[in-house]
Amino acid sequence: MPLSAIGVPPRVLTGLAAALLTLLLPGQVRADCGKCKDIAEKFAREEGFNGTLLVARNGREIYSGAFGTADAEAGTPMTPQTRFEAGSISKWIAAIVTMRLVEQGHLALDEPITTYLPDYRPDTGRKLTLRWLMSHSSGVPNQWDTAVKGDPSLKQQSLDNATAVSTYASGDLAFEPGTDWDYSHSNWLIVKAIVERVSGQPYAALVRTLLIVPLGLRDSGTFFGDSINVTGMAVGYASLQPITPRQNPVPDFMMLAGGYYTSVGDLQRLMDAVFNHRVLSAASVATLTDVIRPAQSYALGGRIKTLPVAGKPRKVAWEYGSNGAFRVLAWRVLEDGHSVILANNTSFDHMRIGDLATALLDASYEEPASP
Template sequence: MPHPWKHRSGRWRPVLAILAALAASPVMAACGDCAAIAHRFATEQRFNGVVLVGRGSQVDYVESFGTADASTQRVLTADTPFEAGSISKWIAAMVVMRLVQQGELSLDEPIATYLPEYRRDNGSRLTLRTLMSHGSGVPNDIDAAIKRDPSTRTLSLDNTEAVRRFASGDLRFAPGTDWDYSHSNWLLVKAIVEKISGQSYTTLVQGYLVQPLALRHSGVYSGSSAAVPGMALGYKQLMPQPEPLDKPISNFMTLAGGFYTSANDLFALMDGLFAGKLLSPETTRTLMTVERPAQNYALGGRTKTLPFAGKNHPVAWEYGSNGAYRVLVWRTLDDAHSVVVMNNTSFDHMKIGDLATALMEASYR
C-alpha cells in the first residue's frame, strides 16, 4: 500500500535548472500546498511527468515537469498522452459493463455461451466476472511466452488464434477460489466483446468513452506507442544520457495494456464514470465492487480504503506500468477528490505512491 510521503533530503542533488523551466502546464490555485509539494518532489527525486489534483469535475492543480522527447526537447503538458499500462484493464471493464448494461452480455453466464468454439471444459466453468477479477484460474501463458521470446510482443493475431495459443491452458485452480494476475484472461474478454458486439474494441472505446466525454488525447494502440501523435516517449533513464525504452503491445493484448491517455483526459474519464455519464449508478457499483478482497480487486480496477485528512475514505484506484511508463489514479468515492500521477522514465512506483498521498492530503487543506 502506498504510504505517507516523507521529505527525503540529501539523497539527490538538485537537477539542472532546465527541469523547472520545463514545467509547462498551468498551475491552479485551489490546492495551495500542491505546487510546493510537487516542485520539491520533482527537484529532489528527479521526477519527469505530470501531476493533477481535482475535486468533482474541477481541476485544482495540474503541472508538468520535464520532457516528452529528449531528442527534440519537446516538453510534457497535461495533454501529453502516456501509456496507461494496467489501467487499460479498468477501461476494458467499463466497456464490458456497458455491454452488460445493454443486455448484450452477462457477467455470470458461462463463456461457452459466447465462444462455443472454445474448449468446453473451461468454457462451461469460466465467466466474465472470474476473468475480469483475475479469479479464473486461466494460466498466464501470454506472459510466459513473452519471457521466452520477447518478439511475441510484435505478433499480430486474430482473436481465435491468440486464444488458442495463449488462453487455452488447463486451469490452475477452480474459478472463483483463488487469485492469479493473468493477462491471458483479457484475450478471452476481447474475443467475447468483439464477437458479441460485432465491433472492434477500438471502436467500442471510441463510442462508449472517448466521444461521450470529448476526450482529446486518449484511445487504443497496438505496436509501439511512439506512433501515437504527441506521445510521451519512454526512457529507462534521462540522465546522464537518455536511454529509450519501448515495449510494444500486441494487437490481441490491447484490453490488458493498450490504452493511452493524458492527465486531463484521465481525470475527465474518472469524473465522467463516477458522475454517471458512462454507466448507470447500479452498473458502476457492480464495476467497483471488490471480488477478490485480499487484493482489493474489483473488475479491472481496485476499490480500497485509504486514510486522508484523519478519515478513512473508500477509493477507486489503479496503477499501470509498461516499460518506462508509470500511471496512478485515485478517486475518493465519498467526496470525489482525485489525484493523477504520470511518468515516462521508469520511476520507482513506491515514490509515486508517496507523491500521490501527499497531494491527496493537500487537497483537503
C-alpha cells in the same frame, strides 16, 4: 571536453540541454491549491520527477503541472496534454466498456463464456464467466507472460482473436474459478474475443464510440505495437542521463490488458464521468467497484482500497498502470471525488509515485487560504 567532440549528434545535444533546463524550471502549472503546487515542484526538483500530474477537489481540477521532457532528443517539453501509455489501467477501461455492453443486453457477467465463444474448450469454458475473467479469479493460467519471457519477440506479432485465445488463453485451469486469484493477462485475450464477437466491432471502435467521442476525450485512445507511433505521445526512457529509450510493444491481441493511452486531464474527465453515472448507471458502477477478491482489493479491472487520507480512512478507486518506462496512477475518493492523477515516462520508482500521490491527495482536503 564538449560532448560534440566525442560524437554526440547535435540533435541529441539540443534535446538534452532542453530536457535538463525543463527539469530545473517549474512545470506548466494551473494552481488553485498552493500547497499542491509546492509539493509537486519540490518533488520534481529534488526527485527528478519527469511527467504530468493533476489534483481535483470535489471533482473540480485545483492543480495541474507538467515537468521535464516528453521527448529528450527533440527537446519537447511536457504539457498537460502529453499522452502516456496507461498500462494496466487499460483493464479498467476494458471493464467499463464491457459493462456498457452488459447494460445494452449483449452480455451477462455470469454466463459461461461458451455462450459467446462456442469454440472455446467446453470442459473449462462452461466454468468461466466474464466476472471471473475481469477479476483475475478465473484460474486461466498466464500463458502469455510465460511465453513472452521465453521469447520477447512475440510482442511484435499480430494474431486474430481465435488464434491468440487458443495459443495463450486455453490452458488447464490453475484453480477452480472464484476460489483464488492470479494476475493473469491471458484473461483479457478472452474478454477481447467476447466483446468483439458480440458487438461485431473491433475493440478500438468500441472505445471510441462508447467513451472517447461522447466524453470529448481529445488525448486518449487505443494503440498496439510501439506507442511512439501515437501523435503527442511521450517517449519512454529507462534513463535521461544518459538518454536511454525504453519501449515495450503491446500486441494487438493484448490491447485490453495494456493498449490504452491518455493524458492526466482526460483520465480525470473519464473518472468523473464514470463515477457521476454519465457512462454507466449507478447499479453498473456498483458492480464495477464491488470487491470480489478482498485480499487483493480487486473488483472488475481495478482495485478499491481503503486508504488513510487527510487523517481518516476513505474508500478509494485505486488504479495503477505500468508498461516499459511508463507509470500512471489514478486515485479517486469515492465519497467526494477528490482525486490525484500522475503520469511518468522515465521508469520512476512506483513507491515514490505513491508517496507523492498521498501528499497531494491529503493537500486537496486543506481549505483554500482566504483572499
